Amino acid sequence: MNVVFVEPHFPRNQREFVRGLAAVGATVVGIGESPLDALDHDLQGWLHHYEQVPSVTDVGRMTEVVRWVQSKLWVDRLEATIEAHTLPAAHVREACGIPGTSSRTAWLCRDKPSMKQVLRDAGVPTAASAAVDSAAQAHAFAADVGFPLILKPRAAAGAAGTVRVDDRDQLDHALGVFGSEGTDSIAVEEFVEGHEGFYDTLTVDGHVVHDFVSHYYPNVLEAMRTRWISPQFVATNRLDEAPDYEEVREMGRRVIAGLGIGTSATHMEWFFGPKGLRFSEIGCRPPGVGAWDLYSAGNEMDLYREWAHAIVHGGPSQHASRRYAAGIIALRPDADGRITGYSGLDEAQQRYGSWVIDAHLPEPGTATQPIEAGYMANAYVRMRHPDYDELRRMLDDVGRTVQVHAS
Structure with a gap:
């Protein structure tokens, strides 16, 4: 099987996925942002070929590179294991006709309000949540659900950018911080104790x-x-x-x-x-x-x-x-x-x-x-x-x- 792997060099444990693919017999083509000489000897040995790009989240450039790879050999899979890479990789898969996680699934796993709405509709118990684009929407959500609330970027990984607010003043302060960072839309959620x-x-x-x-x-x-x-x-x-x-x-x-x-x-x-x-x-x-x-x-x-x-x-x-x-x-x-x-x-x-x-x-x-x-x-x-x-x-x-x- 021929597998394109996105960003094999950074962070450090990315090389372990490439090692695993090579160990089970895959031919691995790496696409990453680092120059080839930054890859250690073992990692270079596990890769059949490597292409450097300015950004692995640039869907247009990634699509061009993957299509070039496809002109040289059949590509069975394209894999990405970093949160920020999953949605761009899904778009490239679909553009290049490669099976794997769809852009809809990748988007739902990134956009927290949409994710939770789909799962609530499927009967999965989740905290109340919404995507808000204005202070008025945030305050309306707070009026319905009550404090405390959790605010976070819609596509954040882990606790990155996550804040808890316990009252109206803290909510206004947090909204101001998100606004100063150029964030137009955020996820606001009911705080779940436990x-x-x-x-x-x-x-x-x-x-x-x-x-x-x-x-x-x-x-x-x-x-x-x-x-x-x-x-x-x-x-x-x-x-x-x-x-x-x-x-x-x-x-x-x-x-x-x-x-x-x-x-x-x-x-x-x-x-x-x-x-x-x-x-x-x-x-x-x-x-x-x-x-x-x-x-x-x-x-x-x-x-x-x-x-x-x-x-x-x-x-x-x-x-x-x-x-x-x-x-x-x-x-x-x-x-x-x-x-x-x-x-x-x-x-x-x-x-x-x-x-x-x-x-x-x-x-x-x-x-x-x-x-x-x-x-x-x-x-x-x-x-x-x-x-x-x-x-x-x-x-x-x-x-x-x-x-x-x-x-």
Whole structure:
């Protein structure tokens, strides 16, 4: 099978999808924004050919390049795994007659108000939401639904640009911020109280062949706004044992069917609280922040290769073992500036070294990143353990023990 892969070089884990495709026998053509000599030796070796373009979101230029590739060899698939690339890639597929995720599905997975309306019509429980183009519309929504509310860009990924507002004054301030950034239309949603997690799948022809559930501690919005918290997300290995997860799985199947997702990775966020289980949003692509690395370590499998096997051969090649729960804890610097050092590393290593998957500890002198940049922006540790509760305890202890100092 011949596969065009969009942007194989950046971010770093993009190369793993190319590796997986090459490992299962695909001929891979890469199209990206970096020059060829920026690609490392292994990545160049996995690619049959590479084309550089100014922007992989330029549908016209991408269509020209893909048609040129088609003049040289038959193209079976065109794959994109970054949120911002999914809709342009779908337009290129349709222009070039390549099967895969449709532009309608990609658009619904990007435009949150439209996504939720389609799923509400399909009976999936979601928060009340709307697309608003003016302050008057936002205030009318607030009058109907009440505070607090969540405001976010219509096509944002994760918590990017997301704000909570608790009253009219905060709403006006947030609308002013969006307006100053040139945002004409935003998504406004009912705030859903409850625990937040995500449900990720590998889906073939609309059927889930691999699935995983992870939990956030604390919820994302709080984690990305509060410096003293060392936030975590943890992938459970109890998915096949705990009956409560069947409700999440059933919701996921209904969402996938409702949005017309065929063969793709998916990343779905959900809340569970006083109002029960509520769908939040879905991306028609793999999760970010190294979640697939955790799933691979916890289930003794290469999920990148499994994705590639599903694309190329139409199904999975192995089973998830569910042997380990696996999680990440983000370690925030105590101040902005430059990292000056660490404390508690030896103690944590002595206690838990055998359960550590890997760690990222930037060298002293490295500039810190803002906490809202995410779980992997500064230091982090990733661990696994057969017992989910014990892993949670271990991650909590690492968060208390290891300190990142900066000035």
